[in-house]
Amino acid sequence: xxxxxVGKRDIYRSKFTKIFFSIIFTLSGLFLNNFIKKLKKSHxxxxxxxxxxxYVLTLPGCALTGDFIxxxxxxxxxxxxxxxxxxxIGDAGKVRERESEPALVALRDDLKKISPDSSLVxxxxxxxxxxxxxxxxxxxxxxxxxxLIAQLNVLTGGHRAVFIPGNHDWxxxxxxxxxxxxxxxxxxxxxxxxxxxxxxxxGCGMPAAIDIGESLRxxxxxxxxxxxxxxxxxxxxxxxxxxHKELFAALRETLANSGPRRTILVHHHPxxxxxEHGGYFDWKKHIFPLTAFNxxxxxxxxxxxxxxxxxxxxxITVQDLSSSVYKRFSDSxxxxxxxxxxxxxxxxxxxxxxxxxxxxxxxxxxxxGKGTRLTDGSVSADEGSLFxxxxxxxxxxxxxxxxxxxxxxMVAEENKAPKEVFFLNLTEK
Numbered sequence: 001x002x003x004x005x006v007g008k009r010d011i012y013r014s015k016f017t018k019i020f021f022s023i024i025f026t027l028s029g030l031f032l033n034n035f036i037k038k039l040k041k042s043h044x045x046x047x048x049x050x051x052x053x054x055y056v057l058t059l060p061g062c063a064l065t066g067d068f069i070x071x072x073x074x075x076x077x078x079x080x081x082x083x084x085x086x087x088x089i090g091d092a093g094k095v096r097e098r099e100s101e102p103a104l105v106a107l108r109d110d111l112k113k114i115s116p117d118s119s120l121v122x123x124x125x126x127x128x129x130x131x132x133x134x135x136x137x138x139x140x141x142x143x144x145x146x147x148l149i150a151q152l153n154v155l156t157g158g159h160r161a162v163f164i165p166g167n168h169d170w171x172x173x174x175x176x177x178x179x180x181x182x183x184x185x186x187x188x189x190x191x192x193x194x195x196x197x198x199x200x201x202x203g204c205g206m207p208a209a210i211d212i213g214e215s216l217r218x219x220x221x222x223x224x225x226x227x228x229x230x231x232x233x234x235x236x237x238x239x240x241x242x243x244h245k246e247l248f249a250a251l252r253e254t255l256a257n258s259g260p261r262r263t264i265l266v267h268h269h270p271x272x273x274x275x276e277h278g279g280y281f282d283w284k285k286h287i288f289p290l291t292a293f294n295x296x297x298x299x300x301x302x303x304x305x306x307x308x309x310x311x312x313x314x315x316i317t318v319q320d321l322s323s324s325v326y327k328r329f330s331d332s333x334x335x336x337x338x339x340x341x342x343x344x345x346x347x348x349x350x351x352x353x354x355x356x357x358x359x360x361x362x363x364x365x366x367x368x369g370k371g372t373r374l375t376d377g378s379v380s381a382d383e384g385s386l387f388x389x390x391x392x393x394x395x396x397x398x399x400x401x402x403x404x405x406x407x408x409x410m411v412a413e414e415n416k417a418p419k420e421v422f423f424l425n426l427t428e429k
């Protein structure tokens with residue numbers, strides 16, 4: 001009943017929910033022995049355990065511990081130097097104090113090899129965990145600033161970056177979301193000296209285009225702004241372009257005006273994923289559900305713990321593909337892709353690295369959402385997976401002479417040298 005009543009709210013991302021689940025699961029753990037004793041007396045223990053085991057064994061996919069590469073899916077490493085490189089990294093907004101994140105260090109070193117005029121870094125949202133950038137004087141302000149500064153520090157020698165918002169940057173469905181986003185926009189511009197910006201500006205959400213020569217157009221938009229609107233939260237419209245248009249109508253217009261350029265859709269929420277937001281949970285979430293809120297909180301809660309993934313797979317939060325809001329978003333992206341044939345969509349949100357090709361000529365989704373070790377999540381390989389990994393890293397889009405496009409996946413593990421693990425040639429044959 002509780003899940004039914006709050007199903008239309010983004011409860012998974014709210015402070016209330018974290019407190020609620022922590023209390024419920026902790027109390028459940030404290031009384032678990034008594035619960036088991038009663039089950040034994042009523043002869044229900046075996047059925048309860050069997051139900052949990054059955055549910056775990058029938059989970060879609062199998063959580064990966066390393067890189068998955070579908071046989072025959074990759075390409076040979078491209079030859080020659082690229083004319084332009086776009087780096088994609090997401091969900092990097094949490095770092096330890098006085099400790100560097102391997103993916104950010106690898107990205108910084110990679111970037112140094114390329115001229116600032118021939119490169120761009122795109123941060124794919126969730127730039128500040130867990131609740132965006134509060135006002136100055138707020139107790140969480142210093143930590144939030146530190147998370148953002150760690151990402152800006154990859155920019156050296158005039159290199160440029162663009163950030164897009166994610167659900168954490170808005171603090172989910174918080175009424176204060178627009179203010180949090182403006183705080184982040186102003187801080188990015190101030191700290192970077194103009195080298196970086198948050199797009200779309202002013203919490204608009206509508207598409208912003210970045211043209212890279214005559215070969216490519218990046219079309220960036222704020223998917224979570226649309227999620228907020230679909231959830232009944234109408235933030236003040238500060239758009240200068242597309243002011244009174246619906247998102248997908250504006251997106252179609254931006255793509256139609258791209259001329260001969262190939263296009264890439266850049267948005268925080270992927271239209272397909274084989275991670276937890278897509279309903280792919282590993283056994284750990286059934287036995288240790290509190291790791292969803294703290295990755296080190298291994299309090300065993302078998303049977304009861306299965307309520308968490310079951311709820312997530314049944315649309316309890318708009319942040320999961322199981323929700324009706326997210327399904328409408330995915331269907332709309334697929335429809336736009338069928339009509340305008342972008343090279344791919346690229347997103348964060350899911351804490352993993354994935355390249356997924358659905359059936360159809362344009363349904364390619366890149367997920368680069370593992371910019372830090374500190375985010376929890378699992379990923380599986382399924383029918384559309386070309387590549388999948390739970391390890392930290394980022395992706396590079398390389399543009400070569402003759403409008404040849406390729407994607408390289410970089411993995412950066414702790415205490416290991418970063419390495420290129422997958423190549424995908426996107427050039428039309």
